[in-house]
Amino acid sequence: xxxxxxxxxxxxxxxxxxxxxxxxDRNFEFEKNANYVFVGMRRAGKTFLIYNLIxxxxxxxxxxxxxxxxxxxxxxxxxxxxxxxxxxxxxxxxPAIYFDEIQNILGWEKFCRRLADFGYEISITGSNAxxxxxxxxxxxxxxxxxxxxxxxxxxxxxFFNGVKxxxxxxxxxxxxxxxxxxxxxxxxxxxxxxxxxNDKRNYLSNIFQKVFFGDIIARYKLKNEFALRLLIKKMAxxxxxxxxxxRIKNIxxxxxxxxxxxxLIEYFGYLEESFLVFSITNFTAKFAEKxxxxxxxxxxxxxxNLFLIDQKSKLLENLVYIELRRRFQSExxxxxxxxxxxFYIPDHNLLIQVCISVKDYETRERxxxxxxxxxxxxxxxxxxxxxxxxxEKIEIAEGEIELIPYWKWVL
Numbered sequence: 158x159x160x161x162x163x164x165x166x167x168x169x170x171x172x173x174x175x176x177x178x179x180x181x182d183r184n185f186e187f188e189k190n191a192n193y194v195f196v197g198m199r200r201a202g203k204t205f206l207i208y209n210l211i212x213x214x215x216x217x218x219x220x221x222x223x224x225x226x227x228x229x230x231x232x233x234x235x236x237x238x239x240x241x242x243x244x245x246x247x248x249x250x251x252p253a254i255y256f257d258e259i260q261n262i263l264g265w266e267k268f269c270r271r272l273a274d275f276g277y278e279i280s281i282t283g284s285n286a287x288x289x290x291x292x293x294x295x296x297x298x299x300x301x302x303x304x305x306x307x308x309x310x311x312x313x314x315x316f317f318n319g320v321k322x323x324x325x326x327x328x329x330x331x332x333x334x335x336x337x338x339x340x341x342x343x344x345x346x347x348x349x350x351x352x353x354x355n356d357k358r359n360y361l362s363n364i365f366q367k368v369f370f371g372d373i374i375a376r377y378k379l380k381n382e383f384a385l386r387l388l389i390k391k392m393a394x395x396x397x398x399x400x401x402x403x404r405i406k407n408i409x410x411x412x413x414x415x416x417x418x419x420x421l422i423e424y425f426g427y428l429e430e431s432f433l434v435f436s437i438t439n440f441t442a443k444f445a446e447k448x449x450x451x452x453x454x455x456x457x458x459x460x461x462n463l464f465l466i467d468q469k470s471k472l473l474e475n476l477v478y479i480e481l482r483r484r485f486q487s488e489x490x491x492x493x494x495x496x497x498x499x500f501y502i503p504d505h506n507l508l509i510q511v512c513i514s515v516k517d518y519e520t521r522e523r524x525x526x527x528x529x530x531x532x533x534x535x536x537x538x539x540x541x542x543x544x545x546x547x548x549e550k551i552e553i554a555e556g557e558i559e560l561i562p563y564w565k566w567v568l
Contacts, residue, residue, distance in 0.1 A: 158231060158233065158235070158236060158239075159228070159229065159231055159232055159236055159239070161239055161242065161243045161246075163228060164236075164239060164240055164243035165243045165246065165247055167222065167226060167228060167229070168220060168222070168240075168243060168244055168247060169247070171221045171222060171223065171226075172219070172220075172221060175208060175211060175219075175221050178208055180205055180208060181316065181317055182209055182212075183202060183205070183206065183209060183309075183313060184313070185206060185209065187210055187213055187214075188302060190278060191301075191302050192273055192278065192279050192280055192300055192301045192302065193210070193280040193281070193301060193302050193303075193304060194280075194281055194282075194283070194288060194297070194301045194302070194303045194304070195207070195280070195281070195282040195283075195304055195305075195306050196282070196283050196284070196285075196286065196288055196303065196304070196305050196306065196432070197284070197305050197306035197307060197432050197456075198284065198307075198308070198368070198431065198432035198433060198456045198457065199284050199364055199367060199368055199372070199432075200348045200349070200350055200351075200364050201306050201307055201308045201348060201349075201432075201456075201457075202306055202308070202309070202348075202349045203257070203282040203283075203284070203306045204223070204257050204282060205349065206282075206306055207221070207255045207257060207280060207282060210255070210280055211253075211255065214253070216253045218248065218250040218251065218252045218253065219252050219253045219254070219255060220240075220241075220244050220252040220253070220254045220255065221255040221257070222240065222255075222256055222257065223257040223258060224256065224257060224258045224259055224261045224262055225257070225258045225261065232262060233262070233263075234262055234263060234264035234265065234267075234268060237262075237265075237268045251277070252277075253277070253278040253279070253280075254272060254277055254278065254279040254280075255279075255280050255281070256269070256279070256280075256281040256282070257281075257282050258282060258283060258284060259281045259282065259283055260283040260284065260285045260288055265281075266296045266297055267296060269281060269297065269301075270296055270297055270298055270300065273297075273298075273300040273301070274300070279301075281301075282306075284368075284372060284431065284432065285372065285376075285430055285431060285432075286429060286430040286431070286432060305432075307347075307456070307479065307482070307483055308346060308347035308348050308349070308456070308457050308479075309347035309348070309349055310347065310480070310483060310567065311339065311342055311347070311480075311563075311564065311567045311568065312567065312568055313347070314338065314342050314347050314352075315335070315338055317349060317352050318338060318352060320334065320335070320338065322335070322568070327565060335564050335568075336546055336562075336564060339563060339564045342458075342476075343458055343469070343472045343473060343476055343563075344458070344459070344462050344472065345357045345358075345361065345458075345459040345462070346361070346457035346458045346459025346460065346461075346462070347457060347458075347459075348361070348364065348457055348459060351459060357459065358463070361459045361460055361462075361463055362463060364460070365460055365463060368431050368433055369385075369386070369389075372431040373385065373427050373428065373431055373433075376427075377427050379424075379427075381414070381416060381420075383414050384409055384414040384415075384416045384420075384421075384424070385424050387408075387409050387412060387414050388405060388409065388421060388424055388425070388428075389428065389433075389434070389464070390464050391405050391408055391409070392405075392425075392428075392434055392453040392455075393453075393455065393461055393463075393464035393465060393471075394464065394465070395452075395453060396452075396453060396454060396455070396461065396471040396474065396475055397452070397470060397471050397474040397475075397499070397511070398452065399439065399450055399451070399452050399491070399493065399497070400450070400451070400452070400453070401449050401450045401451075402418050402421045402422055402425070402449055403418055403449065405421060406418045406421055409421075422448075432456050433455065433456055433460065434453055434454070434455055434456070435453070435454050435455075435456065435478075435482070436451040436452065436453050436454070437451065437452050437454070437478070437489050437490055437491055437500075438450070438451055438452075438490060438491075439490065439491055439492070439493045440490035440491070440492050440493075440501050440503065441492065441493060441494055442493075452491055454474075454475050454478040454479070455475055456479070457479075458472050458475050458476055458479070461475055469513050469545070470511075470512070470513050473511055473513055473543070473545060473563060474499060474511040476563060477499070477500065477509065477511050477543050477563065478500070480566075480567055481500060481502065481509075485502055485504070485505065487502060487503070487504035487505070488502075488503070488504075489501075489502055490502075490503070492508065492531050492534075492535070494530075494534065495530065496526065496527045496530055496531075497527060498510055498527050498528060498530075498531040498540075499511050501531070501535070506535070506537055507537075507540075508528060508531050508532060508535065508537050508540035508541075509540065509541055509542075509543060510524050510527060510528050510540070510541070510542045510543070511542070511543050512524050512542055512543075512544055513544065513545045514544060514545060514547060515542065515544065515547060515560065516547070524542055525551070525553070525558065528540045528542070528558055529553060529554075529555050532555040532556060533555055537555075537556070538555065538556030538557065539556055539557050539558075539559070540556070540557075540558050540559075541558065541559045541560070541561055541566075542558060542559070542560045542561075543561060543562075543563050543566055544560055544561065544562055544563070545562065545563065546562045546564075547560055547562065548560055548561055548562055548565070
């Protein structure tokens with residue numbers, strides 16, 4: 158249990174810190190007076206979104222607490238009332254409440270529900286997808302808007318790097334600058350703080366270690382650290398390829414990381430809950446195959462690139478997945494019967510293939526063949542191939558295929 162005097166000190170220090178900040182806004186629109194749950198991977202910008210929210214609502218009376226503060230290691234759910242008492246001894250007005258990384262406090266959801274019931278304006282962040290479980294959603298009782306926060310989009314990445322796009326920039330000198338930044342974005346991802354570091358790889362490695370040891374190994378009390386690390390590496394190496402948990406199990410077993418298929422599936426669940434890795438399934442697959450065979454993607458290409466050497470094709474396809482996840486709330490699949498198309502979004506009748514370059518004749522024919530087949534099967538008359546920096550429109554019997562550079566597609 159923490160003392161009321163130490164809580165007062167933390168309240169004042171946290172308040173002064175937030176009020177002293179100057180930072181770049183992310184372009185989020187907030188519902189007036191709504192309560193929010195912001196979730197997403199570590200360092201994606203959830204905390205700064207809380208700062209944005211405080212600034213957006215111009216709140217003078219607020220209580221902000223980051224539960225990763227080491228002085229709160231002994232904080233328990235019973236201490237929440239003491240925290241409010243400490244605030245009330247310092248200030249007379251009812252505060253808006255902002256709790257950061259609240260998943261560290263077991264039982265937090267009932268207290269937050271009580272605050273909402275009593276008319277407090279409250280927003281919270283967490284780095285664990287279990288915060289979205291049905292049980293917690295039921296406890297919160299529809300009083301919160303849940304919003305997943307991803308790393309910076311490419312447009313935000315340019316803004317954070319001080320790039321202001323001119324009209325028709327793609328026809329002038331600025332295009333080369335955009336492509337250069339796209340290459341950096343592809344290799345080092347969109348975690349906001351990464352931009353300010355020269356040694357970006359070391360920064361990203363530290364973030365990964367924090368997620369690996371803090372959010373997964375420690376939280377779930379896992380013993381087989383080697384198997385989990387090898388699983389992540391094999392998932393990275395299999396990005397843009399369908400693979401099965403059984404195949405990964407055989408690879409791990411051959412590396413003396415003895416682990417069963419069920420355990421691997423369990424480990425993958427932990428990776429998903431930490432917003433590190435996601436998966437999609439084949440639209441045409443039966444239920445059992447959907448569970449056992451998947452394509453894996455990382456929440457950030459900077460983290461993915463820690464495990465790769467010169468794999469631009471994997472990085473580009475992963476970037477496209479991240480953008481599709483940002484744009485569409487509906488399910489994302491790949492489509493595979495005889496041959497495979499990288500992405501299919503059935504709600505939008507959208508087929509997408511990803512390829513660094515189609516200048517090579519054999520590569521071009523392979524990519525076109527895949528899309529033609531899928532377009533016929535699914536009755537889709539428009540599709541696209543997202544490239545690194547190639548553009549073209551191709552008329553075919555099935556309709557139209559557009560080749561478009563990634564930077565142009567996302568901007």
